[in-house]
Amino acid sequence: MELRQLRYFVAVAEEGGFGRAAERLTIVQSAVSQQIRRLERELGLPLFNRSTRHVRLSAAGERLLVEARTVLAAADRTRQVAADIAAGTDGGLRLGAIHGPGDRLYRALVELAAGAPRLRVRLEQAPPTDRLAAVRSGELDAALVRAVTAAPGLRLIPVWSDPLYVALPADHALADEPLLRLEHLADLPLRLAARDGNPPFHDLVLDACRRAGTEPPPGPPFTSLRQTLIDIGTDAPSWTVFYEVSGLPPAPRTALRPLTGLALTTSLAVQAGPLTPALKRLLEALRSVASSEATGYRMGSGTYGLE
Structure with missing residues (x-):
């Protein structure tokens, strides 16, 4: 069974004849008749009662017309969905x-x-x-x-770039600077998360330090950002670098300053x-x-x- 055959069947039923259906479908009448006969053979049912004057749906044809219309509507919906997917909508x-x-x-x-x-x-x-x-x-x-x-x-x-920020002790001399550069932090121990956790960010920071001609000494282990900010405010002087997300309040005795010359893409x-x-x-x-x-x-x- 082909969709084409169902479409021809519906056209003949709606037009009341093979000739008018052929005109509607813009094909020759013999092609319509041939496909309807093939459909009837495949289904094992007569779809129309034919006479020299009239072509009328048989009882089986009346019942199957409902199903044929449903199938054709589903096929049209499938084509429309496919077109919408192709258009990205x-x-x-x-x-x-x-x-x-x-x-x-x-x-x-x-x-x-x-x-x-x-x-x-x-x-x-x-x-x-x-x-x-x-x-x-x-x-x-x-x-x-x-x-x-x-x-x-x-x-x-x-798609976008975001600034980076430095956290360092609030009582450190660099905390008075409105903007910080990596060169300013060369002698201060750096708390940086292990590379396994986020290789791109880890490499971004260390590569930028090398380009700036600095190699800050490694600081104490970076745990979570929240705990690290607290530790920076209470332990021996050190610093870390981070970017904005959400939900984290400022840590006590810790200064947060913009880092210039480096952005996060x-x-x-x-x-x-x-x-x-x-x-x-x-x-x-x-x-x-x-x-x-x-x-x-x-x-x-x-x-x-x-x-």
């Missing part, structure tokens, strides 16, 4: 997500939904290396990653090749939110963290 996206800053990602998803309400985005949380591996394998359609500058086999598209990692329409829409939404967001140092109103 329907379907699904599996996105490797990151925390923060603020609600930027969720505002981007709201903007995406406004233009493509039937496009569903499923967020997946995983470490950076696992996110990239999932994009390579096709388990994810894309992933947001911070500080990644190279990902073999993948394409990295920058977030990129959308996708498979090599042209972007699908859905990914193009996602990228536009991410960049739109980033461009409309007022960035800058928000001491006192902002919150900070480290992935």
Whole structure:
């Protein structure tokens, strides 16, 4: 059974004859008659009562007309959904997500939904290396990653940049500086999370120190950011570097200062090749939110963290 045969069957039933159905379908009458006979043979039922003057539905034809219309409507809906998926307004996206800053990602998803309400985005949380591996394998359609500058086999598209901040003892002489550079911190022990936890960020900081001609001595172990900020305010002088996320209050006796000369770039990692329409829409939404967001140092109103 072919959709074409069902379409011919419905046309003959609605037009009341093979000739008028052929005109509606813009094909010759013999082709309509041939396909209806094939359909009747396959179903083992007569669909029409034929006479020299009239073509009327048989009892079986009346019943099957309902089903044929349902099948054709479903086929039309399938074609429409496929067209919407191809246009990026329907379907699904599996996105490797990151925390923060603020609600930027969720505002981007709201903007995406406004233009493509039937496009569903499923967020997946995983470490950076696992996110990239999932994009390579096709388990994810894309992933947001911070500080990644190279990902073999993948394409990295920058979507936004964020400032970095330094935490150091509030009573340290450098705490009086409104902005800090890595050169200022060369002699102060650095608390940096182990590379295994976040290789891109770890490498970003150390590579920037080397480019600045500094090699700060390693400080005490970095535990969590919250505990590390507390320790910086109470232990021997040291410092750490972090970026803004959400939900962390300032630590007592710890100064937070902007770090100049170094920013944190977030990129959308996708498979090599042209972007699908859905990914193009996602990228536009991410960049739109980033461009409309007022960035800058928000001491006192902002919150900070480290992935």
